[in-house]
Amino acid sequence: MLRNALFKACKHRHHVPLRLLRPCAQSASPPPVPLGRSYGVVHKPSFNQTQRKETVRPVVPSGQDTIYALSSAPGRAGIAVVRISGLACREIHEALCKDSAKPPKARYAAVRTLYDPSSTDVNSEVLDSQAIVIDFPQPQTATGEDMLELHIHGGNATVRAVLQGISNVQSSHNIRYAEAGEFTRRGFENGKFNxxxxxxxxxxxxxxxxxxxxxxxxxxxxxxxxxxxxxxxxxxxxxxxxxxxxxxxxxxxxxxxxxxxxxxxxxxxxxxxxxxxxxxxxxxxxxxxxxxxxxxxxxxxxxxxxxxxxxxxxxxxxxxxxxxxxxxxxxxxxxxxxxxxxxxxxTAGLRSQCHPLASDLESEKSIISAVEQEGIRRxxxxxxxxxxxxxxxxxxxxxxxxxxxxxxxxxxxxxxxxxxxxxxxxxxxxxxxxxxxxxxxxxxxxxxxxxxxxxxxxxxxxxxxxxxxxxxxxxxxxxxxxxxxxxxxxxxxxxxxxxxxxxxxxxxxxxxxxxxxxxxxxxxxxxxxxxxxxxxxxxxxxxxxxxxxxxxxxxxxxxxxxxxxxxxxxxxxxxxxxxxxxxxxx
The missing domain is CATH 3.40.50.300 (P-loop containing nucleotide triphosphate hydrolases)
Structure with missing residues (x-):
C-alpha cells in the first residue's frame, strides 16, 4: 500500500519518486480541475503532453539572448575572466579566434589569439595575443546553456577591448551584457540548483x-x-x-x-x-x-x-x-x-535623577538634560x-x-x-x-x-x-x-x-x-x-x-x-x- 511508504522521504531523507499519470483515454488537455470534485474523464497531463519525471528538469532556454560579462573583479589584475552564455557562443568564438575558428576540445583550456571581429586586418587588430579559451557545451554547464570562458590579461584596456569586441560580433542571436545575477538566474531556471x-x-x-x-x-x-x-x-x-x-x-x-x-x-x-x-x-x-x-x-x-x-x-x-x-x-x-x-x-551612560551615587555631586550635575534622556532611551x-x-x-x-x-x-x-x-x-x-x-x-x-x-x-x-x-x-x-x-x-x-x-x-x-x-x-x-x-x-x-x-x-x-x-x-x-x-x- 502506498500509505506504508508514506513519509519515507522525511524519515530517511530521500526523495519518494513520483509516478506519473497513465490515462486510459486520450483527449485534449482541459483547464485544471479543482481538487475535491469528481473528474469523470481522465485527461493527459497538460505539461508537454509527456510523462513527467520528478528528479529531472528539462533544460529550458531562458531566452534567445546571449549574455556576457566580466566575472572577475574589475580593476587591474593578472587575469580577467569573461563568461559568455547562450546560443551564440560558437559564433562569438569564430569571430574572436579568426586564425583557429575550430572550437577547443570541450572543457579543455586552449591558448588562442583574440582579434577584433569588426576588423578585416587580423595582424593589426589583436585584442589579446595569448588568451585561454574554454568551451562548455550544454547541458552540463553552470547555466544549462552553451558557455564560453575567456581568460585574458587583466589590464583595464585589454578587458575593455575584449568586451567591446564581443559586442561587435555579428550574430543571428541578440548579444548583450548580462544583468546582475543573470547567469545564476539562468542556472536556476534550467534546474542546476534550487x-x-x-x-x-x-x-x-x-x-x-x-x-x-x-x-x-x-x-x-x-x-x-x-x-x-x-x-x-x-x-x-x-x-x-x-x-x-x-x-x-x-x-x-x-x-x-x-x-x-x-x-x-x-x-x-x-x-x-x-x-x-x-x-x-x-x-x-x-x-x-x-x-x-x-x-x-x-x-x-x-x-x-x-x-x-x-x-x-x-x-x-x-x-x-x-x-x-x-x-x-x-x-x-x-x-x-x-x-x-x-x-x-x-551607548549613553544609564542613570536616573535620583541615582544614589549622585548624592555628593552638585545639584546641577544630577539633572539629566533632554538630550541625555533621549540617549538613555536609545x-x-x-x-x-x-x-x-x-x-x-x-x-x-x-x-x-x-x-x-x-x-x-x-x-x-x-x-x-x-x-x-x-x-x-x-x-x-x-x-x-x-x-x-x-x-x-x-x-x-x-x-x-x-x-x-x-x-x-x-x-x-x-x-x-x-x-x-x-x-x-x-x-x-x-x-x-x-x-x-x-x-x-x-x-x-x-x-x-x-x-x-x-x-x-x-x-x-x-x-x-x-x-x-x-x-x-x-x-x-x-x-x-x-x-x-x-x-x-x-x-x-x-x-x-x-x-x-x-x-x-x-x-x-x-x-x-x-x-x-x-x-x-x-x-x-x-x-x-x-x-x-x-x-x-x-
Missing amino acids: LAQVEALSDQLSAETEQQRRAAVRGSSAFLGKEYEGWRTSLLYARGEMEALIDFSEDQHFDESPTQLLQSITEQVRAMVRSIAGHEAASHRGELLRRGIRISLLGPPNAGKSSLLNQLVGREASIVSQEAGTTRDVVEVSLDLRGYLCTFAD AKVKASESDLVIALASVEAAPGSKHGFTIEYDAETVALAAAAPSSIFVINKCDRISKERLESLLEDFLAQVEPTIDFEKIPRLAISCQDAQLQPTTHSCSGQDPGNIHRLSTTLVSIFQAMTDLPQDLQDLLGVTERSRQLLARASAALHAYLDDAAAEHDGMEADIVIAAEHLREAADALARITGRVDVGDVEEVLGVVFEKFCVGK
Missing part, C-alpha cells in the same frame, strides 16, 4: 568573515533542498491518497476509512513538525553568522564603555572623556573578531535589540568606605543584562586597587547584585582599559595581557561559539535563511492545523478530510517556495498519485 542554493551562493559572495564563509558553504550543499523537496513529496502523496478517498470512495473499494487514513498520516506529520522546528531553531544561529552578532555596551556614565570599545576595535572609534555623559547617541562599529562579524554599540532600545549585552561597572573612590573604593554599577544595567539572550559582566578600572582588595570588593558586589542576576550563567571579568592603553596588548603566547582585554576577547568568542554552534551532523542547518525560516513557519502552522483536525476524531467529532487535505496543500506550497518550485503546479502531480492505483475511466 532557490536555497542560490541564496547560499549570494551569502558566499558577500561573506566577509570566516564564519560567514563556513555558513554559506553549508547552505550551498544540496542537502537542504533535498530535505524540503522530500517533505513536499511526502505531503503530496498523503494528499493524493486523501483526494482519492474523497472523490472515488463510492466507486472503488478502499481498505481504510477516512478516520483510519488520517490516523496513519498523523504520526508522520508529527515527525515532520518536529524536524521543521529543528530547522527553525537552527535558522537563528545561521542568521547570527550572516548578519553579524549585535553587542551593546551598557553601564553608568564614566564606567569606561567608550574606552573598552576603542580597545576592542583597535582604534579611536568613540570619544573618551572624564566628563560624564559624553556619549549621547549610539556609536556602532563593526569588527571581525576571530572570524565572527560583530557590531559593537557604545541605549535601552539598542540593548533590547542586541544578541549580547556587555554590562560594565567600575572601581571608583569611596571615601569613608571599608576599602576606600567601591564597585559602582547601575541597577537598570544589571536588569537589562539579566534579560538579554546572552550577557557578560565586566568590572573596569581594576588597576586602581590591589588584587586582594579587588577580590574583597567583588564579594561585596556579588552579594548586592546576585538577587537580580545569576552569575553562574553569566560570566564576569575584571579589566583595566587604562593598563591596556598604556601597554599595548600582546599575543597571549607571550604570557602578557595588559588590562585583560585579550582574555575578554577570548571570552566573547566562546560566547559566540555557544550562540552559533550546532552538532556536527546538523551543520548543514546553518544554511537555513530567514526567508526559509518564515516559509517553514508557514508550513508548520498548516501542519499544526492538520493535526488539530485529526485530533477531532479523539474528541468524538468527525474530522473533515477535505479541510485536512487543504492543510497539507498549504504546507507543501510553503515548502515548494523555499526551493523555488512554485512554477510547478502540483495539480498534475496529485492526479498522478490518484490514478496510479486504478483506471477511473474504464
